[in-house]
Amino acid sequence: MQYCRRRNRLLGLNHGQLMLKTQTSSFPTLLRSLGRAAVEFIYPPTCLLCPTGISEEADQHPDFCSGCLNKLTTVIANACLRCGAPVGPFTIASDHCILCKREGFAFDEVIRLNLYRDETRVACLRAKNPSGALLAKTLVNLLVDAQQIRLSQQTFDAIVPVPEHWLKRLVRSQYAAETMARQIATRLKVRLATDILAKARWTPKQAKSSPVQRRQQQQDAFRAVKSSLQGQSILLVDDILTTGATADAAAKALKRAGAKRVVVAVVAVSPPRV
Numbered sequence: 115m116q117y118c119r120r121r122n123r124l125l126g127l128n129h130g131q132l133m134l135k136t137q138t139s140s141f142p143t144l145l146r147s148l149g150r151a152a153v154e155f156i157y158p159p160t161c162l163l164c165p166t167g168i169s170e171e172a173d174q175h176p177d178f179c180s181g182c183l184n185k186l187t188t189v190i191a192n193a194c195l196r197c198g199a200p201v202g203p204f205t206i207a208s209d210h211c212i213l214c215k216r217e218g219f220a221f222d223e224v225i226r227l228n229l230y231r232d233e234t235r236v237a238c239l240r241a242k243n244p245s246g247a248l249l250a251k252t253l254v255n256l257l258v259d260a261q262q263i264r265l266s267q268q269t270f271d272a273i274v275p276v277p278e279h280w281l282k283r284l285v286r287s288q289y290a291a292e293t294m295a296r297q298i299a300t301r302l303k304v305r306l307a308t309d310i311l312a313k314a315r316w317t318p319k320q321a322k323s324s325p326v327q328r329r330q331q332q333q334d335a336f337r338a339v340k341s342s343l344q345g346q347s348i349l350l351v352d353d354i355l356t357t358g359a360t361a362d363a364a365a366k367a368l369k370r371a372g373a374k375r376v377v378v379a380v381v382a383v384s385p386p387r388v
């Protein structure tokens with residue numbers, strides 16, 4: 115709940131709580147709620163990931179304490195430019211790693227903030243929650259700042275979130291990939307396009323699937339809605355890249371429609387999966 119308390123969320127959250135308490139609870143409970151609201155108002159906001167208090171002026175990214183910020187932005191010395199996974203110190207990053215060579219991914223490059231572990235993992239999971247939009251946007255700001263050079267070296271025609279099936283969208287008020295894509299589009303001043311790629315069919319949850327199952331599940335799972343993306347360069351956005359199967363299937367659909375280049379932007383990449 116820490117991240118719910120940032121900035122003016124105090125009013126919205128506690129108003130709802132207080133209304134509920136007023137209808138269903140006793141006077142002492144209402145007093146406790148009022149007291150809690152007063153404490154949260156007086157004390158400075160806390161880190162989005164832990165209870166540490168932070169100052170708005172303390173940092174370029176005042177949404178995290180310095181400990182969490184350091185862990186979120188730890189630089190990985192040498193990583194494969196194609197899939198974002200760490201590679202050995204003697205491997206040339208522009209060469210594809212073993213995984214990339216084996217899989218033959220349809221996307222051309224992965225730009226990511228960090229590996230899916232520790233605070234980054236916690237942040238990604240929380241960003242998926244209905245109340246995770248602020249965290250999702252903040253993570254994107256970290257990503258854009260950390261990867262400023264690589265992002266500024268290329269031009270994109272559109273920012274495209276990895277789409278979810280329309281049935282899943284019905285039950286979700288916030289979809290992390292789309293929130294993140296919207297924020298990247300704002301930061302890069304590039305058109306957000308939510309209408310050029312669609313999920314063609316329902317796919318099961320992938321958390322418990324093996325890499326082989328994931329590839330089978332995602333095969334032809336996407337279709338480009340617009341028939342021609344001839345020569346376009348697309349920045350495809352998702353929150354996490356695990357095996358790469360989802361991004362690969364989405365990139366294939368975009369390239370079948372004529373896209374020249376598909377770069378994937380994610381907050382986190384799973385540690386080496388070979």
Ligand SMILES: [Zn+2]
Nearest residue numbers: 161164179182
């Ligand atoms: Zn923290």
Ligand SMILES: [Zn+2]
Nearest residue numbers: 194197211214
């Ligand atoms: Zn690779």
